[in-house]
Amino acid sequence: MPPSDEPVDRHFVDAVWDLPVLARRLDPKEPVGHGTTLTGGALARLFDAQAGSRHLDFAARWLRAQGDGFYTIGSAGHEGNAFVAEAVRPTDPALLHYRSGAFYLARAGQVPDQDPVRDVLLGLVAAADDQISGGRHKVFGSAALSIIPQTSTIASHLPRAVGVAFAIARAKKLDVPSAWPADAITVCSFGDASANHSTAVGAINTACQVSYSGLPVPVLFVCEDNGLGISVPTPKGWIEAAYGERTGLAYFAADGSDPVAAYETAKAAAEYVRIRRKPAFLHLSVVRYLGHAGSDAEVGYRSNAEIETDYGRDPLVATARLLVEAGVAKPRQVIERYEQIRTDVMAHAEKLRGSRKLSSGAEVMAPLAPRHPSAVAQAAGRAAPVEQRMKLFEGKLPEYEGPLTLAGAINRALTDGLAAYPEMLVYGEDVGRKGGVYGVTQRLAKRFGGAKVFDSLLDEQSILGIALGAGLSGLLPVPEIQYLAYLHNAEDQLRGEAATQQFFSAGQYRNGMVVRVAGYAYQKGFGGHFHNDNAVGALRDVPGLVIASPSRADDAAAMLRTCLAAAKVDGSVCVFLEPIALYHTRDLHDEGDGGWLAPYAGPQEWAQAHVPMGRARVYGDGDDLTLVTFGNGVPMSLRSAVTLARAGVGVRVLDLRWLAPLPVDDLLTHANATGRVLVVDETRRGGGVSEGVIAALSDAGYTGRVRRVTSEDSFIPLGDAAKHVLLDERAIEWEARELFH
Numbered sequence: 155m156p157p158s159d160e161p162v163d164r165h166f167v168d169a170v171w172d173l174p175v176l177a178r179r180l181d182p183k184e185p186v187g188h189g190t191t192l193t194g195g196a197l198a199r200l201f202d203a204q205a206g207s208r209h210l211d212f213a214a215r216w217l218r219a220q221g222d223g224f225y226t227i228g229s230a231g232h233e234g235n236a237f238v239a240e241a242v243r244p245t246d247p248a249l250l251h252y253r254s255g256a257f258y259l260a261r262a263g264q265v266p267d268q269d270p271v272r273d274v275l276l277g278l279v280a281a282a283d284d285q286i287s288g289g290r291h292k293v294f295g296s297a298a299l300s301i302i303p304q305t306s307t308i309a310s311h312l313p314r315a316v317g318v319a320f321a322i323a324r325a326k327k328l329d330v331p332s333a334w335p336a337d338a339i340t341v342c343s344f345g346d347a348s349a350n351h352s353t354a355v356g357a358i359n360t361a362c363q364v365s366y367s368g369l370p371v372p373v374l375f376v377c378e379d380n381g382l383g384i385s386v387p388t389p390k391g392w393i394e395a396a397y398g399e400r401t402g403l404a405y406f407a408a409d410g411s412d413p414v415a416a417y418e419t420a421k422a423a424a425e426y427v428r429i430r431r432k433p434a435f436l437h438l439s440v441v442r443y444l445g446h447a448g449s450d451a452e453v454g455y456r457s458n459a460e461i462e463t464d465y466g467r468d469p470l471v472a473t474a475r476l477l478v479e480a481g482v483a484k485p486r487q488v489i490e491r492y493e494q495i496r497t498d499v500m501a502h503a504e505k506l507r508g509s510r511k512l513s514s515g516a517e518v519m520a521p522l523a524p525r526h527p528s529a530v531a532q533a534a535g536r537a538a539p540v541e542q543r544m545k546l547f548e549g550k551l552p553e554y555e556g557p558l559t560l561a562g563a564i565n566r567a568l569t570d571g572l573a574a575y576p577e578m579l580v581y582g583e584d585v586g587r588k589g590g591v592y593g594v595t596q597r598l599a600k601r602f603g604g605a606k607v608f609d610s611l612l613d614e615q616s617i618l619g620i621a622l623g624a625g626l627s628g629l630l631p632v633p634e635i636q637y638l639a640y641l642h643n644a645e646d647q648l649r650g651e652a653a654t655q656q657f658f659s660a661g662q663y664r665n666g667m668v669v670r671v672a673g674y675a676y677q678k679g680f681g682g683h684f685h686n687d688n689a690v691g692a693l694r695d696v697p698g699l700v701i702a703s704p705s706r707a708d709d710a711a712a713m714l715r716t717c718l719a720a721a722k723v724d725g726s727v728c729v730f731l732e733p734i735a736l737y738h739t740r741d742l743h744d745e746g747d748g749g750w751l752a753p754y755a756g757p758q759e760w761a762q763a764h765v766p767m768g769r770a771r772v773y774g775d776g777d778d779l780t781l782v783t784f785g786n787g788v789p790m791s792l793r794s795a796v797t798l799a800r801a802g803v804g805v806r807v808l809d810l811r812w813l814a815p816l817p818v819d820d821l822l823t824h825a826n827a828t829g830r831v832l833v834v835d836e837t838r839r840g841g842g843v844s845e846g847v848i849a850a851l852s853d854a855g856y857t858g859r860v861r862r863v864t865s866e867d868s869f870i871p872l873g874d875a876a877k878h879v880l881l882d883e884r885a886i887e888w889e890a891r892e893l894f895h
Contacts, residue, residue, distance in 0.1 A: 162443045165465045170474045178481035186480035190414045194482040201473045204233035207255035209499040222507040223278045225292035226448030229255030231441040233469045234410025236260040241420035248301045249315045250294045251343035258294045281509035288660035289512045297662045312357035315342035317623020323370035330577040333627045339427045343376040347383025360616035361433040362402035370431035380442040385455040397435045410440040411469045441467045521661035523698030524724050533719035537757035538573035553756030561594045561737035563707035567714040580607045582634030592737050614644035625665035638673030639687035649696045652727045664725025668717045676735035676786050683869040691841030700728040701813040705788040708752035712765040733785045770820035776804030780824045783834035784810040794886040822854045829858035830893045839864040863889040
């Protein structure tokens with residue numbers, strides 16, 4: 155293949171030819187200079203990684219020009235990050251910036267039987283044989299290299315990185331298996347523009363706050379600062395000003411174009427984190443070549459003089475110069491090696507142009523949300539020994555306690571889960587000492603201690619980030635988001651990070667978790683829309699996400715066990731959506747009837763009480779009308795069913811229980827049984843649940859009559875005004891009668 159026509163390529167060759175030839179020959183085992191432990195052999199190996207990364211960037215553009223490549227964001231100018239890879243261990247989990255190509259190649263050089271050039275090229279051509287994503291995205295990732303794939307361009311992987319660091323220490327404290335060595339550190343790289351994003355700011359703040367509290371957080375943040383966010387300059391000195399004197403954060407800075415400085419500074423930063431188990435910030439000054447991506451016309455916002463001046467900071471030239479000055483190689487040998495790497499990369503690129511692509515929707519989606527219901531059912535029956543349960547429940551097992559409320563059943567199920575899974579964590583704002591805003595987690599911290607049940611800081615991104623890292627590391631996180639409205643601050647951590655992990659790693663990495671969320675409305679006007687939120691559409695839009703929505707105590711306990719089992723068996727990301735207004739509800743029809751209480755099943759009954767994902771629950775066997783509902787809609791529909799029965803209408807009520815995956819088979823069975831369906835949806839007419847239900851009926855060929863009744867497309871106001879926008883029983887009964895006209 156012909157040489158690249160990129161000016162930075164020609165500049166490298168010209169600059170190296172101009173280097174003076176020295177007679178000195180260095181033993182590769184010796185350091186390349188005074189004050190450094192970087193040896194000549196290591197420097198030569200790292201040059202190969204840097205040059206390989208540079209030629210992969212050239213190959214990406216060549217492949218794109220041939221119509222065979224699909225990604226051109228490169229690492230050119232950032233190759234100083236190879237020295238960061240050299241300063242840490244190949245068993246340290248790494249979450250990499252999309253310009254950390256040289257880090258990837260350098261780490262691969264530390265692990266036997268790796269072919270990183272082929273790995274990257276397979277990603278560039280979206281090949282089905284791509285070893286990390288299987289052709290679903292071009293990412294830096296490898297299970298063998300402990301590199302966790304990230305697609306983020308805005309540092310949204312930083313909360314996960316903090317979670318991984320937290321989990322390393324927490325697994326050790328709990329004495330449970332972890333994916334990483336007990337003395338590992340987490341390495342996380344990102345750009346200077348991304349350092350301003352709320353995910354980065356929040357994650358770094360979380361690391362500092364947790365460390366300040368005295369807990370280990372061994373994370374090394376690596377800011378690869380090239381001074382540009384695509385076309386927008388980062389103010390000079392800003393990164394140092396923002397992070398240089400941060401409480402709880404050790405700051406290290408180096409020029410990424412200086413091999414010795416980059417290596418020694420990265421080594422010092424890594425040693426600080428490893429020994430002290432505290433976070434550190436490595437500010438690596440780099441330069442960006444080839445624009446932001448292949449489609450970026452850099453001359454539109456930078457002058458030729460600015461671009462050409464940056465050639466003087468080329469990290470490859472700096473490494474070549476040190477190789478020559480130290481006597482490791484002569485200029486001709488450096489150029490020959492550079493050209494040999496070009497030849498090898500381009501030969502690989504030519505060979506892989508016609509690689510097989512993903513050929514069907516089923517193949518694309520295979521790792522998205524694997525389901526093994528039999529294994530989940532078996533795991534859902536997992537229980538601690540009876541002696542341990544007796545001690546935890548203070549001599550009174552919940553199955554003999556009598557009927558429970560929804561909140562009481564969730565509390566007992568969490569207790570059983572924590573007892574059965576040593577690696578399980580329950581945490582969130584107010585979850586520990588207070589026992590939750592609504593008392594759902596009462597006594598859990600006392601029963602299990604602060605290592606398993608604890609309070610978090612008030613930041614939903616970080617709460618979910620801890621779960622992302624913990625699940626990835628082998629723990630079983632059950633974080634609580636205090637109100638559904640608060641989740642919207644951090645939805646990308648579910649959609650863009652959690653739900654995509656198995657998809658973009660072809661199932662090699664997973665972050666199973668159960669996110670408890672107090673949601674829906676009907677708190678009798680209390681709190682306004684921040685405490686009464688029915689916007690579940692955003693969750694239903696996330697591919698592969700499991701949404702459990704129990705409305706009564708016995709279902710809640712069984713469904714929580716299913717979610718915990720699915721998180722362990724399949725790596726499922728589950729949202730357990732709990733109706734706040736039903737937490738302490740006791741009665742159904744009349745005051746004092748106890749109709750909304752239910753007994754707690756003991757372990758001997760868990761197999762029979764198991765609630766598989768995507769299975770509904772039916773009340774009644776009326777032949778005239780099926781009310782399809784969930785959450786607060788269930789007791790409302792049951793009361794409406796009694797009223798309609800007095801008018802001679804035989805009603806059955808179908809509680810969906812699972813909003814994703816929807817229980818389509820049960821839905822169709824009970825819809826066909828009556829030929830009339832009213833979807834009772836307490837959420838909104840636009841973006842709620844009813845659209846999915848009706849679409850599922852239509853797709854399945856349902857030919858009966860169907861209507862829906864919903865709350866208004868409105869935020870929920872304070873006080874009695876809420877009654878004007880929320881669904882009520884009168885509306886249900888009115889719409890039900892309309893189906894018979």
